[in-house]
Amino acid sequence: LVSRELKSDNTVVDVNGVKIGDEKLISIAGPCAIESERQIMDIACAVKKAGADMLRGGAYKPRTSPYAFQGLGEDGLKLLAQAGQETGLRVVTEVVDPRDVELVASYADMLQIGARNMQNYRLLQEIGASKKPVILKRGISATIEEWLMAAEYILYNGNTNVVLCERGIRTYETATRNTLDLNAIPLLKELTHLPVIVDPSHATGLWRLVPSVSMGVIAAGADGLIIEVHNDPSHALSDGPQSILPERFAELMVNLKALAAII
Ligand code: PEP
Numbered sequence: 001l002v003s004r005e006l007k008s009d010n011t012v013v014d015v016n017g018v019k020i021g022d023e024k025l026i027s028i029a030g031p032c033a034i035e036s037e038r039q040i041m042d043i044a045c046a047v048k049k050a051g052a053d054m055l056r057g058g059a060y061k062p063r064t065s066p067y068a069f070q071g072l073g074e075d076g077l078k079l080l081a082q083a084g085q086e087t088g089l090r091v092v093t094e095v096v097d098p099r100d101v102e103l104v105a106s107y108a109d110m111l112q113i114g115a116r117n118m119q120n121y122r123l124l125q126e127i128g129a130s131k132k133p134v135i136l137k138r139g140i141s142a143t144i145e146e147w148l149m150a151a152e153y154i155l156y157n158g159n160t161n162v163v164l165c166e167r168g169i170r171t172y173e174t175a176t177r178n179t180l181d182l183n184a185i186p187l188l189k190e191l192t193h194l195p196v197i198v199d200p201s202h203a204t205g206l207w208r209l210v211p212s213v214s215m216g217v218i219a220a221g222a223d224g225l226i227i228e229v230h231n232d233p234s235h236a237l238s239d240g241p242q243s244i245l246p247e248r249f250a251e252l253m254v255n256l257k258a259l260a261a262i263i
């Protein structure tokens with residue numbers, strides 16, 4: 001069902017009016033985690049002003065350590081929905097448990113399946129049945145074939161609103177958090193009709209690299225970006241070192257627009 005052979009025209013995923021996979025480059029921005037009303041509102045207003053199309057923010061955080069901040073849960077979902085309403089931005093957030101799909105879908109315009117859950121088949125089936133637009137991130141060590149088969153689960157269960165997100169994979173290189181698979185972008189465009197976006201924040205783990213990597217993946221044909229933006233990265237409860245400041249995001253948006261105009 002995900003194959004380009006079966007469907008030659010591009011799938012456009014409509015997130016309550018924001019169309020992903022259409023001509024226009026889509027930018028999704030926001031903090032790794034929702035931390036407080038003030039934090040999410042300040043960041044939402046800043047990224048809206050910079051021209052973002054959607055707001056991201058995690059309420060259920062799949063952290064490597066059980067001692068790290070785990071997210072605000074449903075309270076976080078409420079704050080995210082409120083920030084979305086007040087700015088007019090559509091919101092996307094991760095769901096980690098199949099039992100939470102309905103709850104998360106009641107607050108969010110779009111769901112996210114994180115890298116660690118790419119092959120959580122019960123979660124894929126549940127989101128398939130929900131028909132809610134979803135970002136499917138590439139697993140930490142997943143091949144493109146495994147990733148596409150995970151997407152196949154969602155389509156097979158009834159949901160065609162799937163956006164693939166390359167977020168870097170684990171390699172022998174440790175200088176960056178992950179290694180971005182740039183090849184995946186043009187290759188996926190051949191193999192599937194689904195939209196492809198890139199997360200340069202998790203791909204690099206280093207905020208300094210985020211602007212140039214963002215430009216590179218758009219030049220390579222990605223349909224959009226999902227970027228971590230924080231107004232106080234050194235105090236962020238999650239992923240501060242890879243989060244860019246709102247003013248840097250605004251500058252990047254200007255450069256992305258110029259690039260989009262020539263490709
Ligand atoms: C995130 O988007 O904050 C996240 C946890 O990403 P990933 O699943 O790609 O690691």
Ligand code: MN
Binds near residue numbers: 032033202228238239
């Ligand atoms: Mn993160």
